[in-house]
Amino acid sequence: MHELSIALGILDVAIEEAERLGPASVLAVHLRLGPLSGVVKESLLAAYELAREGTPLEKAALVIEEVPVQVLCSACGVERAVLSIQQLYCPECGSPPARIDGGRELEVVALEMEP
Amino acid sequence: MNPPTRLVEVRQKVLKQNDLVARTLRERFHAAGVYVVSLVSSPGAGKTRFLELVLSLLRDRYRTAALVGDLATDNDAERLARTQVPVKQITTGTVCHLEADAVAKALEGWRLEELDFLFIENVGNLVCPSSYDLGEDMRLVLFSVTEGEDKPLKYPTIFNTADVAIITKMDLAKAAEFDREAAWRNIQAVRPGMPVLELSAKTGEGVEAFLQLLDSRRSATRRGS
Numbered sequence: 001m002h003e004l005s006i007a008l009g010i011l012d013v014a015i016e017e018a019e020r021l022g023p024a025s026v027l028a029v030h031l032r033l034g035p036l037s038g039v040v041k042e043s044l045l046a047a048y049e050l051a052r053e054g055t056p057l058e059k060a061a062l063v064i065e066e067v068p069v070q071v072l073c074s075a076c077g078v079e080r081a082v083l084s085i086q087q088l089y090c091p092e093c094g095s096p097p098a099r100i101d102g103g104r105e106l107e108v109v110a111l112e113m114e115p
Numbered sequence: 116m117n118p119p120t121r122l123v124e125v126r127q128k129v130l131k132q133n134d135l136v137a138r139t140l141r142e143r144f145h146a147a148g149v150y151v152v153s154l155v156s157s158p159g160a161g162k163t164r165f166l167e168l169v170l171s172l173l174r175d176r177y178r179t180a181a182l183v184g185d186l187a188t189d190n191d192a193e194r195l196a197r198t199q200v201p202v203k204q205i206t207t208g209t210v211c212h213l214e215a216d217a218v219a220k221a222l223e224g225w226r227l228e229e230l231d232f233l234f235i236e237n238v239g240n241l242v243c244p245s246s247y248d249l250g251e252d253m254r255l256v257l258f259s260v261t262e263g264e265d266k267p268l269k270y271p272t273i274f275n276t277a278d279v280a281i282i283t284k285m286d287l288a289k290a291a292e293f294d295r296e297a298a299w300r301n302i303q304a305v306r307p308g309m310p311v312l313e314l315s316a317k318t319g320e321g322v323e324a325f326l327q328l329l330d331s332r333r334s335a336t337r338r339g340s
Contacts (some may be wrong), residue, residue, distance in 0.1 A: 002211055002243035017125050027120055031129075038272045039244035065282040085271045087304055098308040103275075107128045108247070114120045 002045040006106070007062075008080035009072065013108045014036065015056055026060040028112040033064050035085045036103035063112075066072035067105050133247055140222075140250030145228035147335045153249050155273055156257035157266075158239030159284040164316045165257060166234055169201040170198040172326060177231040182221050184213040191236065200226070204273055208286035209316050212243035224288065232329070241270040251331055259284040261292035264301060271305040279328065284319045286315040 014029045033041060041064055048062045066079040073090035074097060083091045088100060119242045123170060128134060130219050144151050154162045166181060173179045180201040183191045192204035205213060205221050218235060227233070235251060256277035258266045267274045273281065288295070295313075302311055312328070315322035 002246065006129060006209075006246070009132075011133070013125070013127045013129060014240045017123075017127065020121060030122070036272050037274050038242065038276075085275070085305065088271075088275070088306070088307055097263045106130060108125050110125055111194075112120055113123055 003047040004051060006039055006044060007047040010048065010062070010108060011055055014060070014111060016017055018056065018113075021111070022087040024113045024115060026057055026059040026111050027069070027114050028063050029057070029108060030063045030065065031110065032067055032105045032107050032109050034067050034105035037106040039106060046075040054067060058097055065109075067102055069103035070101040072099040072101065074098040083097060084110060118333065125307045129169065130246060133215050136219055137248035137250040140215055140219055141326060143227060144233070144250060144252070145336075147226050148337065149229070149230040149255075150329075150336060151233045151249075151251045152253045152255060152329070153235040153237060153251040154255050154257060155237045155240060155241065155244045155277065156259075156283075157241045157262065160239070160262065161257045161316060162236050162239065162257055163194055163326075165281070165283060165314070165330075166195060166236055167198055168319070168322055169209045170200050170234070171323070172322065173177065173201055173232060173329075178229060179232045179234070180225065180230050180266045181216060181236065184217070186211070186238060202257040209239060209286040211238055211240050212247055213237050214247050218249050222330045232333070237281050241266075241273045245273040245276045253278045253332055255279050255281055257281045257283050260288045260305060264297040267298075267301040267305045274305045275310070277306065277309070280306070281325070282313045284315060284317075285313045285320055286317050298330060 018026050044064060052058045067077055069085060070077045070081055071080050071090060074094050075093050075095035082088055089096050156162050168259045170179055181195050182203050182205055183195060184205045185191055186206055188208055189204040195202040203221050205217050254277045256274055268324055299311055302309055312325055314319055
C-alpha cells in the first residue's frame, strides 16, 4: 500500500503547478494511470480523499484516465491492446510482442481551473 | 449557467523526484564502473539466503557490497555481514518499499569506484517496489517453489518491471509439487522473453548459471559505456 505517498506526490505536483498558474481555483486534477504502474485506482482515489484535506486543493477532485497497454505483435506487425496484463501477448495470434507500449503511466496531465 | 472552466495541460510525472534521484544514481554507478543488482520478492522467498550465497561466491573474484532494506531490525545485515563484504541496513520504518533517495543516503561515505558489484535487497513486497526506480542495472524478482506457480499472474506489475526471474528453493520442488512448466508459462505471459533461472541456495544448484549471467551482463554494460 503505497497509494498514500503517490497521492501526496500528485498533490505536490498539482499544488506547484497551480501556484505557478496564479490565482484561480483547481476544480480537478487529471491523471493518466497505466495498469503496469503498480498503483491501484480505487486505493489511490481513497488515499487522495485523505491526502487533500488541509491543502490548497482540498476541494479538487481527482479524475483518473486509465490507459491501455498496447503490444506490437512480432508476427502480425500490428499494434493491439492486450486483453489483460496477465496476457502480454498478441490477443489475435498469441505471438510474443516485439514491443510493449505504454502501461507505466503515472502522470498529472492537466488541471481543471476556474476561472 | 456554470462559470467557465479551463483545462490547463501539465504533463508531470508523479514520481519525477524519485526518477530524478534514480537517474543521478545510475549515472554515478556507471561512472564508477559498479554494476548494480536489486532484488525484489515477497517476504520469505529467500532473498537474503540467496544473497548470502552469491556474496560469498563473488567475494574472491570481485569487490562486492550490499544494501538491505527492511521495515525494522538489522537481522538481515547481520546475516550478510558474515560473508565479510561491506553491508548496510536501510530501515524504512513503516514504508513498504525502498526509494531512490534512501539508497543515495545509505551510500554516503562509500567509495563506489572501489566496487565491482552492488546488491540492493528491497523490502519483501511484491506490490509497491514496482513503482520505484532505484538506479539499478538489473532487477531480479525471486519467487520460491512453495509460493505457487501463479505468483506471476497475481503480481504482474512487479514481474513486468523486473529483468530476470529466479525461482528459489528448488530443493523443495518435489515436496511442494511444483509445476515447473506452469511457472515458466506464467512468467512468460506477464513478461515475454524474461530469462528464468532455477536455483537452490541450500544445495547450490543453479547458482553457477546466475554468476555467468552476472558476468555477461556486467561486461556488456562496460563495453557499452
